[in-house]
Amino acid sequence: MSAGRLAQRFAALAKAGRAGFIPFITAGDPDAATSLAILKGLAGAGADAIELGMPFSDPMADGPTIQASSLRALKAGETLRHTLEMVRAFRKEDAETPLVLMGYYNPIYVYGVAAFLRDALAAGVDGLIVVDLPPEEDGELCLPAIDAGLPFIRLATPTTDDRRLPKVLENAQGFLYYVSITGITGTQAASNAAVAEAVARLRRHTDLPIAVGFGIRSPEQAKNMAGIADAVVVGSAVVQKIEEGVASGRVQADLVDAVLQFVGELAAGVGKASRTSKPRSSREDVA
């Protein structure tokens, strides 16, 4: 049961008293084979869960690094159908690491919502993050996903005030993704104090685990955020390693090694964190 995989992982993390580490890569970047090799290596390198980007031609919420990775993937022929095949290939070898798909709505809409949910569940997807579907559009994908048994992970941002939070949380499942800055991915970083305050505020409204992302680039920053949140997401900095590998003309094996080594450093940073804020209750409330 897919909802279980995500819930079980967060429960285990809570029990162990540490935050999780969630790296992001774009499916098919820089090509299908290399991307699958990276995906298969992430858990071994220390990922507690994985965010797999579904590339889109017009990624409005993403900075230059992830824009470029989407275009590399699309140029190499990546499609949503293939992304789901990639998840299926990953699932054959790893039945435990939760994998969440992240992207924009149009490719899913064109694929067909019902067909997509059926195929994503069959492939072993554990959750969906769709950037351009706010709660106002829950009828599109969020509610059908919940009916199908696939958690729809909600984004909260610095502009989501106390008045709006209940609406954002109404149909939230899996975990709450706190976008720590007002801005696009991979640009500036938020201060620890600001994130700590925001996470404390979110905890007053929900028992869902809280992951923090956007602007976290180094093992040191990851460590700081891990002291505050239940999980830390790093996207652009990981994707940048792929970009550097492509730019330096590295062979596939070297590129994969370089990316996984960096992922290992980030995971070690998260592992070193001491929890300063009140950790989430460890009861299994998200199943």
Next chain:
Amino acid sequence: MTDPAKQKVNTYRDGPDREGHFGIFGGRFVAETLMPLVLEVEKAYEAAKQDKAFVRELAYYLEHYAGRPSPLYFAEGLTRHFGGAKVYFKRDELNHTGAHKINNCIGQVLLARKMKKTRIIAETGAGQHGVATATVCALFGLDCRIYMGEVDMKRQSPNVFRMKLLGAEVVPVTSGSATLKDAMNEALRDWVTNVEDTYYLIGTAAGPHPYPEMVRDFQSVIGGEVRKQIMKAEGRLPDSLVACIGGGSNAIGLFHPFLDDRDIRLIGVEAAGKGIETGEHAASLSAGSPGVLHGNRTYLLQDADGQIQNAHSISAGLDYPGIGPEHAWLHEMDRVEYVAVTDVEALEAFQLCSRIEGIVPALEPSHALAHVAKLAPDLPAEHLLVMNLCGRGDKDIFTVAEALGVTL
């Protein structure tokens, strides 16, 4: 069996619904960071509509600054040339800044001021919306940043210079196809980063609710004037209305006041670029399919995987792979006919209008005129046709010269 989606409605003029939908089109497909802001714009606009002082202020600037009403002109030369329908031009190219864009910019900047926003951002294709935005920002002393595709900056260099003269910062956009859609992506990225002080002034009747409705309302001054002017000139309403369509703001502004006059034929003209069959065009309704982009569901040019395809048109203002959601709905309801004309046909119309009427039209309305040229000869002399001449062509002379092989 009639398609339930096309069943007769009591009125075509009461959209969108509370959630911003025209049928299945429209909506609010934006990132959570922007959502509170989009709701704030909606609330502010709803209040402004009811606010007599706002309505008065808008009317004042439209009259005294933009120069409205624009004339409804009987194009006698072209009427004789075509030898059929009686052709009128709605002269929105005579507005200050040379296009219909100023109507919307005055409205939205007045709204931004009410919302206490100090910084305005906008996307532009042909540069007409950018110039109009920079102009109104200069008037009211607001910071102004315009996003423009690098390709468009080259083909519309006079407008780039005008924007800079007006004090705006023009940011070249190099991502994607470096045209209007990419400029819109970049403006959205700016907005999401500067939510506190920034107002995003969308230039066409597209984007998340309430923009399609709001831009339509501000542009409906065009059709509203035509109703009065044609009554005065002819003592009756027109038989058909024709306008070009990129995002579709000038067309919806002309059509909307006439949507419930069901005997009036409404025709929107898209850009067929090098020809629909070549795949290099900007005709979202003629050759696209429903999808979600830039905050709304509408017809888009896209591939089977839902990736957005690049549009192509000689006219930078029509070079967009989508269209306003209300047009998508009117298309599905069969209330408006949508056709497409090629770059070559538009270029011919551009020259024809210049020679016969002494009016150099923008390349955008040259598309509308190219369709009028096909339509008018077969219509009877008593048929009244109104075409929106929504922009003047000064900005296009370099593009046209190049297309005609003339070195300036």
